[in-house]
């Protein structure tokens with residue numbers, strides 16, 4: 233079990249860091265934590281609109297819509313549960329939602345995820361609205377590199393230099409230790425937490441060394457530590473944390489003597505693009521590299537998918553396609569990555585198997 237580093241003021245920010253509030257505190261110099269990043273109304277607005285996107289017809293299957301419809305019909309008086317003031321009040325109970333049992337890369341269980349593209353937030357996010365202001369605040373966690381050309385008007389949402397995913401964990405959902413895929417994403421990862429509290433654990437798995445890309449001031453830090461992800465908080469992980477530590481989100485944990493977790497949580501995940509990859513379409517589902525998996529093989533396989541313009545959504549479709557019959561919940565959540573890669577590689581046709589396209593894609 234990891235030690236919990238005492239919170240201490242964030243070290244002086246260096247040239248490799250973007251600038252964040254001086255109120256930030258963190259157990260590691262390469263992690264910025266912003267405990268009260270959002271106001272209560274920003275939190276509620278972002279949660280409401282994120283759930284609306286995840287529940288939208290373009291994003292859900294007929295089975296998921298039926299499940300939700302039937303639950304709502306059976307509970308006509310449902311008003312967010314017994315504690316409407318709670319940050320989790322906007323979630324329907326777990327049983328009203330069709331959760332993914334396990335992510336195709338084997339890291340996440342009992343979740344929903346989507347990539348948000350420009351235009352998907354809809355009219356309520358046009359400039360000048362409260363939603364646009366709340367989103368701008370979120371996007372400010374990962375500002376564009378100073379070399380970026382000025383944004384066109386109206387500005388895209390999310391801005392074109394970053395990739396935005398929504399990740400909704402069920403009460404029993406969790407994220408196993410992993411490093412976000414280095415071929416798919418850049419060097420900085422930011423997360424904004426909505427809904428239930430969870431604990432996030434970081435563990436060092438390799439030595440950052442003395443390479444040019446890691447500022448010496450960022451290298452020191454505990455080899456293992458945890459942070460509390462409260463609703464409305466944000467965090468930003470940069471190097472060496474992003475590459476040399478795994479991160480995980482626990483289903484439940486003890487924090488300051490109390491039980492944390494076991495409730496639904498939704499995160500807005502921001503990642504910068506791999507330099508030079510500006511023209512490539514982002515992956516619909518964020519790939520992660522699980523600890524203990526054959527990450528080199530996965531990396532090679534993913535590079536070829538990226539070159540062929542095959543998104544992870546396609547891969548997930550193929551994964552579902554090659555399962556005959558569909559996997560049972562227990563087998564799908566622990567489906568070994570190498571078998572998936574084999575199965576996907578063996579699948580001869582992309583276009584003949586699209587039974588579960590989850591999201592409308594622009595041309």
Ligand SMILES: O=C(O)CCC(=O)C(=O)O
Nearest residue numbers: 399412423499501518520
């Ligand atoms: O939900 C979070 O804050 C972390 C998510 C994560 O690690 C991922 O999507 O790779």
Ligand SMILES: [Fe+2]
Nearest residue numbers: 411412479520
């Ligand atoms: Fe991650």
